[in-house]
Amino acid sequence: MSDFRLKVKAYCEKHEMVSSGDKVLIGVSGGPDSLALLHFFRENRPDLKVEAVHVDHGLRGSSAADAAYVKAYCKLHQIPFHLLLADVKGRMEQTGEGVQEAARKVRYAYFEELMEETGADVVMIGQHADDQVETILFRLMRGTSMRGAAGIMPVRPFAEGKMVRPFLSVTKSEIEQYCEQHDLEPRRDPTNESDAYTRNRLRRHVIPLLKKENPLLHEAFERFSEELGEDNAWLEQEAVKALEDVCVTKSSERFHLSVEKFRTYGLPLQRRMIHLILNYLYAKVPTSLSSAHTRAILDLLKQAHPSGDLHLPESLTVTRSYQDGYFHFQRKTDDAAYSYLIDKEQLIELPDRHMLDVQAGEIVPDKPYYDLYYVSESFMPLTVRSRRDGDKIRLPDGKGSKKIKDVFIEKKVPLSQRNRHPIVTAADGSVLWIPGLRKAPSDGKPAAYTLIYY
Numbered sequence: 001m002s003d004f005r006l007k008v009k010a011y012c013e014k015h016e017m018v019s020s021g022d023k024v025l026i027g028v029s030g031g032p033d034s035l036a037l038l039h040f041f042r043e044n045r046p047d048l049k050v051e052a053v054h055v056d057h058g059l060r061g062s063s064a065a066d067a068a069y070v071k072a073y074c075k076l077h078q079i080p081f082h083l084l085l086a087d088v089k090g091r092m093e094q095t096g097e098g099v100q101e102a103a104r105k106v107r108y109a110y111f112e113e114l115m116e117e118t119g120a121d122v123v124m125i126g127q128h129a130d131d132q133v134e135t136i137l138f139r140l141m142r143g144t145s146m147r148g149a150a151g152i153m154p155v156r157p158f159a160e161g162k163m164v165r166p167f168l169s170v171t172k173s174e175i176e177q178y179c180e181q182h183d184l185e186p187r188r189d190p191t192n193e194s195d196a197y198t199r200n201r202l203r204r205h206v207i208p209l210l211k212k213e214n215p216l217l218h219e220a221f222e223r224f225s226e227e228l229g230e231d232n233a234w235l236e237q238e239a240v241k242a243l244e245d246v247c248v249t250k251s252s253e254r255f256h257l258s259v260e261k262f263r264t265y266g267l268p269l270q271r272r273m274i275h276l277i278l279n280y281l282y283a284k285v286p287t288s289l290s291s292a293h294t295r296a297i298l299d300l301l302k303q304a305h306p307s308g309d310l311h312l313p314e315s316l317t318v319t320r321s322y323q324d325g326y327f328h329f330q331r332k333t334d335d336a337a338y339s340y341l342i343d344k345e346q347l348i349e350l351p352d353r354h355m356l357d358v359q360a361g362e363i364v365p366d367k368p369y370y371d372l373y374y375v376s377e378s379f380m381p382l383t384v385r386s387r388r389d390g391d392k393i394r395l396p397d398g399k400g401s402k403k404i405k406d407v408f409i410e411k412k413v414p415l416s417q418r419n420r421h422p423i424v425t426a427a428d429g430s431v432l433w434i435p436g437l438r439k440a441p442s443d444g445k446p447a448a449y450t451l452i453y454y
C-alpha cells in the first residue's frame with residue numbers, strides 16, 4: 001500500500017470519518033486537491049456511495065469551463081454529479097460579504113440542501129496539511145480565539161450529518177504527486193498564484209521560509225491543532241455545565257446569573273460562559289459584537305463596585321444589580337438610551353440620522369461634517385452613548401468641569417434631543433467629547449483614531 005494511501009486511511013479511521021455504506025458528497029472544484037480526493041475515494045472505498053458536487057460561482061471567465069470539466073470527468077467515470085449555478089456577486093451586494101466568504105456560504109448552503117435532498121451522510125472537502133498551516137498562521141496574525149487558533153477541524157457536524165477533510169493528513173506536494181501518478185489533469189486557478197491576497201502571500205512566501213527551518217512543519221501544526229481542538233472541546237463541555245450551575249433563569253429575551261457563583265469559576269470558563277450566553281441570546285451574532293465586549297462584560301462581573309451596566313448591539317443590556325446579586329442580560333425595548341463600544345474602525349448609526357465614522361489614525365475627511373475629534377490610544381476603548389445623570393466634561397487649563405446639562409442649556413439644545421445627543425467617553429468613563437458642542441482638553445498624544453460626526 002502506498003504511503004499516501006496509508007496516511008489517508010489511518011487519518012480517516014482515527015477520526016471515524018466514514019462508515020461502510022455511507023453516501024458521501026465530495027465538493028469538487030476541479031483543482032488538484034478535490035480531483036485527487038474524488039479519485040482516491042472512488043478507487044479505494046468501493047463500499048461508499050460517492051457523488052460529486054460542483055458549484056459554479058460565476059466569478060472567473062473560466063468558471064463555466066471548470067464546471068464542464070468536472071461534469072465530463074464524472075460522466076466518464078459514472079459518478080453521480082450535482083451542479084449549482086450560483087449568484088455570488090448578487091449575494092455580495094446583498095450582504096456586504098467579501099468574495100471568498102460569499103462563495104463559501106453559497107457552497108455550504110448548497111451542500112446542506114443536497115444532503116437533505118439525497119439523504120447523504122457526509123460532505124467531504126479537499127483541504128490539506130498546508131492549508132492547515134496557512135489557516136492557523138493567518139488567524140493568529142489577524143487575532144483569533146482559541147477555537148480559531150486550532151485551525152480546520154478534521155470532522156465537524158454539518159446539517160444532519162458531518163463535514164470531513166481526509167486530506168489534512170497529506171501535503172500539497174503529496175497531492176500533486178498523487179495527481180501525476182494517476183494521470184489526473186486538474187484545472188488550475190490562476191488567482192492562487194497572485195500576491196493580491198494575504199493568504200496567497202503567506203502560502204507563497206512565508207510558509208516556504210518556515211518549511212526551510214522545519215521541513216516537517218505541517219506535522220507540528222497538525223499536532224498543535226489536534227491538542228488545542230481537544231482542549232477546547234473539553235473546556236466548552238465544562239462551560240456548558242458551569243453555565244447550568246450559575247444560571248438563575250433564561251429565556252430567548254433574558255438570561256440571569258448569580259454573580260457569586262460565576263466568580264467561583266476560572267477565567268477560561270467565565271469567558272466561554274459569556275460566549276454561550278451571547279450565542280444563545282443573539283439568533284445571529286452581530287458583526288459589531290467584538291472580543292472587547294466580552295472583556296467589558298467580564299470586567300463588570302469582576303469589579304468591586306456591585307452595580308453597573310453595559311449596552312450591547314441590538315438593545316441587549318447587561319446589568320449587574322446590587323439589590324439581588326444577579327447579573328442580567330436582557331433586551332431593552334422601551335428606552336431611548338443607547339451605548340456602543342468603540343475599539344476599531346467602524347461606522348455607528350446614531351439617533352436622528354446622525355453617524356459617527358471611526359477611522360484609524362489622523363485623517364482629514366473629504367465630506368462636509370459637523371464635528372471632528374482626534375483621540376489618542378490612552379483613551380481607548382471609547383463608548384458613545386446617550387447622557388446619564390451627573391455627566392460632566394472637563395474644562396481646559398484645569399478649571400474644573402462643567403455639567404453636561406449646563407452645556408445643553410447654554411447651547412440651546414432642545415429638551416427633546418438631549419436624551420439622544422451622543423456623548424463620547426474614555427475607557428475610564430470620563431466624558432471626552434459632546435459632538436458639535438464641546439471637547440475636553442486633549443492629552444496631546446498622537447491620534448490613534450479620528451471620530452467624524454455627520
Ligand SMILES: Nc1ncnc2c1ncn2[C@@H]1O[C@H](COP(=O)(O)OP(=O)(O)OP(=O)(O)O)[C@@H](O)[C@H]1O
Binds near residue numbers: 026032057124125
Ligand atoms: N466550486 C466548488 N465546487 C465544489 N467544491 C468546491 C468548490 N470550490 C472549493 N470546493 C471544495 O472546498 C475545498 C477547499 O476549497 P479551496 O478554495 O480552498 O480549494 P483549493 O485549495 O483551491 O482546492 P482544489 O485544488 O480542490 O481547488 C476544495 O478542495 C473542494 O473540496
